[in-house]
Amino acid sequence: MATRERRLAEFDGNGEPPPDLPVQVLCEDHSGTYQLPFACRFIDGEWKNNESGGTVEATVVGWRLPAPGVRTRP
Template sequence: MATREKRLAQFDGNGAPSPDQCVEVLCEDHSGTYQLPFACRFIDGQWRNDTTGGALEVNVIAWRKPREKQAGLV
């Protein structure tokens, strides 16, 4: 299992992303850290699901630009 520090090292976003920037987020709760399976945006001081526009009710601790998917990998 990846440690919190290893996961944080993979998320290199500094400050807050611009509202027009779609990003991946790392969240944390009492069970540990996890990446949400959908893209998000940071709009007016609030994290939102990029597809639905719904506000996230999670503790976002880091973000990064989306990673390129490699062909042939699942």
């Protein structure tokens, strides 16, 4: 799937981001890939919603730093 490969290439974070760094994440399910509409943090082996602190209940397949000027609320 060209679309999946293109999206994965856009989310090029390697390894795990530092836990104090909110990032954009790419998720995947049976319907395809999608970006979550909120920033996330990787804390103690789990992806967390940066705003609510709730655990992300999706399969994260990639991450990237937010684009310059994109707000990532605490």
